[in-house]
Amino acid sequence: MMRYSYLCQGNEAFCKAFQEYNTYLQLGLLGSGLIRAKFSSVRNNAKEEYFKHREALVNKYGEADVKIKELDRHFGVAVNTAGSLLDNALIAELRAAGVKFTEADLKFVVKNNDNLIMFLEKGNSNAGLQHIIDRHWNSDELMKFFNTQDEMVETLFNAIKNNNYVSRVVDAQKRLSFVYKMPTNKGLREFTVATGDNGFIVSFIPK
CATH class of the missing domain: 1.10.287 (Helix Hairpins)
Structure with missing residues (x-):
């Protein structure tokens, strides 16, 4: 610091x-x-x-x-020009690019340092925030690092918005993910953010 x-x-x-x-x-x-x-x-x-x-x-x-x-x-203070985690200009960019999303289900929209627009939706048990909560919000994983789910979402938003990622990974199945370092209850820690080619955040996992 x-x-x-x-x-x-x-x-x-x-x-x-x-x-x-x-x-x-x-x-x-x-x-x-x-x-x-x-x-x-x-x-x-x-x-x-x-x-x-x-x-x-x-x-x-x-x-x-x-x-x-x-x-x-x-x-984990969430600040952007729209005054919330949703930026209307970025939503318009997604729409203009033909990216499929459900606006009512958006939790945040943010642009990373590669100028990739990344967005988190409510999702379901397979992908998105609901998947993250169902699979990884437990005492052995994300609950160790964040006090609340809202804090987790805001911290993820700020890491993508304000920081360079540690690494960008494309696995053997050509699935894209980014590793970000972010502040937690246990100090700075690295997390994997699994992302579709369209910027949709699939999952969020502590390394």
């Missing part, structure tokens, strides 16, 4: 909470179950204080401030 002392001005509670969280991140103190539980509590506290303080920070420094963007990524 970058130095953020100037962002603490006027909010000592945020500064103290984030310093404690940052110490855990820097030292990697996640070896035992007790420490992991403490880290989760520390992160939640820092996140809550950041959410309280964020509007004042944006008003003072602007949403484009690099340190605010970094904090947004760490705490």
